[in-house]
Amino acid sequence: MDVVKKAAAAAEEEEVHGVVIVGGGLCGLATALALHRKGMGSLVVERSEALRVGGVALNVHANGWRALEELGLADGLRKTANLITSVRMVRQIQGKNQTTVSSPRKEIRCLRRKDVMEALAKSVPAHTIRYGCRIVAVDEDPGTDCTVLTMADGSTIKAKVNKCY
Numbered sequence: 030m031d032v033v034k035k036a037a038a039a040a041e042e043e044e045v046h047g048v049v050i051v052g053g054g055l056c057g058l059a060t061a062l063a064l065h066r067k068g069m070g071s072l073v074v075e076r077s078e079a080l081r082v083g084g085v086a087l088n089v090h091a092n093g094w095r096a097l098e099e100l101g102l103a104d105g106l107r108k109t110a111n112l113i114t115s116v117r118m119v120r121q122i123q124g125k126n127q128t129t130v131s132s133p134r135k136e137i138r139c140l141r142r143k144d145v146m147e148a149l150a151k152s153v154p155a156h157t158i159r160y161g162c163r164i165v166a167v168d169e170d171p172g173t174d175c176t177v178l179t180m181a182d183g184s185t186i187k188a189k190v191n192k193c194y
């Protein structure tokens with residue numbers, strides 16, 4: 030077998046990706062979608078067996094809507110989000126409740142967490158998210174300069190883009 034064939038066979042044996050994102054929560058999926066919109070693929074590894082759509086509501090402020098606009102999800106999510114028109118803050122000062130009521134100056138909407146999770150998951154390319162995949166170790170491979178992610182079953186995935194904190 031020549032050198033090129035040997036390298037191809039080795040690459041087939043070990044799974045190598047450009048970018049691997051650990052955790053298919055809001056941040057992981059938003060990162061995968063942002064990369065996709067820039068033309069870069071990624072693999073999201075999520076330890077749960079399915080999309081984690083639990084939870085209730087998220088209050089998304091103007092900066093959050095800007096992020097959702099960049100991701101191309103804002104218009105769709107606005108349809109099911111409730112616009113907050115009045116904010117009632119209750120503070121305890123020396124044991125007494127002090128209430129202030131104000132109108133938000135910028136857009137705040139209350140979104141169902143499930144809607145955001147589903148919109149993110151639907152917008153990334155098929156096979157981007159791998160469920161039931163718990164990462165137990167992240168190491169650098171000195172030989173290749175790749176990051177090696179070890180799964181609970183002992184198998185490994187390599188990421189060419191080195192880890193960021």
Ligand SMILES: Cc1cc2nc3c(=O)[nH]c(=O)nc-3n(C[C@H](O)[C@H](O)[C@H](O)COP(=O)(O)OP(=O)(O)OC[C@H]3O[C@@H](n4cnc5c(N)ncnc54)[C@H](O)[C@@H]3O)c2cc1C
Pocket residue numbers: 051052053054055056057074075076077081082083084085086087088142162163164165
């Ligand atoms: C089920 C749930 C319900 C929530 N409900 C609300 C709510 O109602 N209102 C509100 O304001 N906020 C809620 N939150 C919090 C809000 O959604 C968080 O601020 C937000 O989820 C943070 O996003 P994240 O991606 O950083 O973390 P997370 O959403 O926690 O995502 C991290 C993901 O990484 C996965 N993971 C962790 N370790 C590993 C590993 N070793 N290998 C592989 N995968 C791994 C986890 O399973 C998880 O899916 C909820 C969070 C969750 C997880």
